[in-house]
Amino acid sequence: MSVSGSAPESTAVSVSGSAPESPAAAREEARGLEAPRFLGARRRPAALSVAVRIAVPLLLLAAWWYGSASGRIPPDVLAAPSAVAGALRELIATGQLTGYLLASGHRAGLGVLAGGGLGLVLGVAAGISAVGEELVDPTMQMLRAVPFLALVPLFISWFGVGETFKIVLIAVAAAIPMYAYTYLGVRNVDRKVVEAARGFGLRGHRLALGVVIPSALPSILMALRISLSVSLTGLIAAEQIGATEGIGYLVTLAQQYFRPDYMVLCILVYAALGLVFDGAIRLLERVAMPWRGHVVAR
Amino acid sequence: MSEPVFPGEAPDGLAIRVRGLRKSFGAKTVLDGVDLDIRRGEFFALLGPSGTGKTTLLRILAGLELPDAGTVLAARRRTTVYQEPRLIPARRVLANVTLGLPSSVREAGRRALAEVGLEGYGRAWPATLSGGEAQRVALARALVRDPEVLLLDEPFAALDALTRLQMQELVAELCARHRPAVVLVTHDVDEAVRLADRVVVLREGALAVDQAIDLPHPRDRDTPGFTAHRRLFLTHLGVTAAAH
Numbered sequence: 001m002s003v004s005g006s007a008p009e010s011t012a013v014s015v016s017g018s019a020p021e022s023p024a025a026a027r028e029e030a031r032g033l034e035a036p037r038f039l040g041a042r043r044r045p046a047a048l049s050v051a052v053r054i055a056v057p058l059l060l061l062a063a064w065w066y067g068s069a070s071g072r073i074p075p076d077v078l079a080a081p082s083a084v085a086g087a088l089r090e091l092i093a094t095g096q097l098t099g100y101l102l103a104s105g106h107r108a109g110l111g112v113l114a115g116g117g118l119g120l121v122l123g124v125a126a127g128i129s130a131v132g133e134e135l136v137d138p139t140m141q142m143l144r145a146v147p148f149l150a151l152v153p154l155f156i157s158w159f160g161v162g163e164t165f166k167i168v169l170i171a172v173a174a175a176i177p178m179y180a181y182t183y184l185g186v187r188n189v190d191r192k193v194v195e196a197a198r199g200f201g202l203r204g205h206r207l208a209l210g211v212v213i214p215s216a217l218p219s220i221l222m223a224l225r226i227s228l229s230v231s232l233t234g235l236i237a238a239e240q241i242g243a244t245e246g247i248g249y250l251v252t253l254a255q256q257y258f259r260p261d262y263m264v265l266c267i268l269v270y271a272a273l274g275l276v277f278d279g280a281i282r283l284l285e286r287v288a289m290p291w292r293g294h295v296v297a298r
Numbered sequence: 299m300s301e302p303v304f305p306g307e308a309p310d311g312l313a314i315r316v317r318g319l320r321k322s323f324g325a326k327t328v329l330d331g332v333d334l335d336i337r338r339g340e341f342f343a344l345l346g347p348s349g350t351g352k353t354t355l356l357r358i359l360a361g362l363e364l365p366d367a368g369t370v371l372a373a374r375r376r377t378t379v380y381q382e383p384r385l386i387p388a389r390r391v392l393a394n395v396t397l398g399l400p401s402s403v404r405e406a407g408r409r410a411l412a413e414v415g416l417e418g419y420g421r422a423w424p425a426t427l428s429g430g431e432a433q434r435v436a437l438a439r440a441l442v443r444d445p446e447v448l449l450l451d452e453p454f455a456a457l458d459a460l461t462r463l464q465m466q467e468l469v470a471e472l473c474a475r476h477r478p479a480v481v482l483v484t485h486d487v488d489e490a491v492r493l494a495d496r497v498v499v500l501r502e503g504a505l506a507v508d509q510a511i512d513l514p515h516p517r518d519r520d521t522p523g524f525t526a527h528r529r530l531f532l533t534h535l536g537v538t539a540a541a542h
Contacts, residue, residue: 029335030315033371036361 017077079260084268087261096245100241104246106121107163107238108231116227118171119178120220124208126179127186127216140179148173148230149237161242162219174227181226186212217289221281229279247273312371313338313447313479314359321354321367328354330503331368338373338446339477344530349514350500352483356451359481363435373446373479377439379453383432385424385439392420395439410438414468430461435469441472448478454489466493467504470515487535491527492517499534507534 061081068075068080073082091097122140125132151172159165189212197211210222239248247269254262285292314336321329328351335341346352357363358370360378385394396407408420414434424432435452441446450469454462470493473480484490490497491511499507509530513523532538 004451029312030371031311031317032373034371034374036359036372036376038364039361040363042364 079264083261084264087265100245100247104235107166110233112174115171115174116178119175120182122178123182127183144176166238169238170231173234175232177226178223181223185216189215202273219242225281304306304325313373315371317369320366331371336479337474338479341484341495343490345490346500356449356483360449369381375445377443379436379440381452381455383436387424391422410442416436422435426429445478448480450482
């Protein structure tokens with residue numbers, strides 16, 4: 001048996017750790033070697049992550065407070081935090097804030113439920129079947145290009161300025177992003193998995209509910225986020241007309257009576273709602289997609 | 299048979315030095331004080347049952363995991379071929395091969411493709427390739443970087459048996475020509491004995507056997523000594539029935 005042509009050192013058995021080596025020789029051997037640069041993400045302490053997360057909003061708040069207190073920001077440009085807090089206390093004391101939130105929540109909830117539900121069904125249908133895509137997609141793509149605010153005059157002439165008009169407007173606004181993202185999500189579901197499920201006899205609604213929708217959930221929840229924020233825009237438009245309560249109506253009030261404190265308060269209420277929506281969806285993601293979070297790059 | 303089988307020259311010195319390497323995932327310690335030297339130009343195979351930390355060791359060498367303790371040193375130019383090709387579907391084959399390199403290496407990229415037998419595939423999309431072809435592109439992507447250390451993480455495991463044999467041959471040939479230090483992670487004993495200059499069995503977080511393989515190339519099961527090596531490693535892997 002002959003030794004292969006490689007250098008003798010390269011085939012020598014090196015029993016690990018036990019070879020006697022002088023430090024100098026060991027250094028010489030390892031010349032030019034380096035510790036591999038770490039390419040992955042380091043584990044960060046949770047407290048640090050939370051601190052970084054809230055740092056920017058806190059800084060903005062501090063700058064606002066400092067600017068107002070030192071007189072650098074005139075009150076007619078931006079109301080001081082104390083004035084806004086006063087307006088908030090006033091609204092809470094009269095019970096208007098709760099009433100407004102409930103009224104708006106009712107409208108937005110019904111609108112997102114109806115519009116989002118419709119968008120979800122159409123998106124899944126268009127994503128799963130070629131006929132569904134042909135039937136639904138061109139219309140939805142055209143509708144997507146129409147700013148829903150352009151529909152306000154038409155809807156008023158159809159439904160008047162009552163509740164129906166408001167809910168339908170929000171529903172249309174919410175349906176379009178829900179459709180677009182659901183369709184995209186369904187199209188991106190692993191076709192091999194769908195093929196296998198078809199092979200096991202799953203069809204129609206069982207295929208949609210059991211396989212396609214769970215796999216497309218990340219996109220669908222993304223769609224829900226966007227539908228919710230669009231519904232806030234819809235509220236402002238809808239509650240400008242024929243409303244006596246609601247957080248969109250609050251914007252109208254602030255404008256009509258020129259109340260800088262209410263103007264800022266509106267922004268803060270919307271920002272707080274954004275935070276609530278985000279938290280709710282994150283929670284929903286955790287509950288609805290327990291299989292996520294176990295995914296590691298291996 | 300005194301003629302050198304490997305025409306390439308192996309430079310002196312080490313390509314990899316590992317001392318006292320430890321790594322745990324939660325309560326499970328997968329590497330428990332590993333010491334290892336791999337010389338430049340050495341074809342090194344790491345055998346072990348699933349979950350023994352073979353891949354973890356390779357990922358530490360690639361910089362994809364951090365060790366908990368110990369020193370790890372490796373030559374600067376390292377590149378990895380994974381079990382899956384990991385090509386970017388949105389880039390053509392040549393762009394995948396020269397990924398992250400300046401455009402002046404396009405010609406070298408084409409040469410690397412030719413070396414793996416995919417001449418003229420540069421403008422193809424990854425999705426149009428078969429599994430074996432895609433894996434050869436991944437190999438070309440590694441070669442074009444002229445690696446001092448080539449990390450192979452079960453690169454043949456997902457291929458069909460025939461393609462696997464062809465790929466093993468190709469890898470043996472390319473490594474003989476370019477002489478990188480190779481770390482091949484595998485659970486296929488035959489593959490390790492066929493390709494490697496040195497085989498280590500990893501068991502319970504430590505190196506159980508460290509054996510040079512002094513057989514002439516090309517090797518197959520009929521090469522004298524092949525079966526003895528195979529039996530030794532299988533025994534250390536806890537498989538006794540199949541060894542005989």
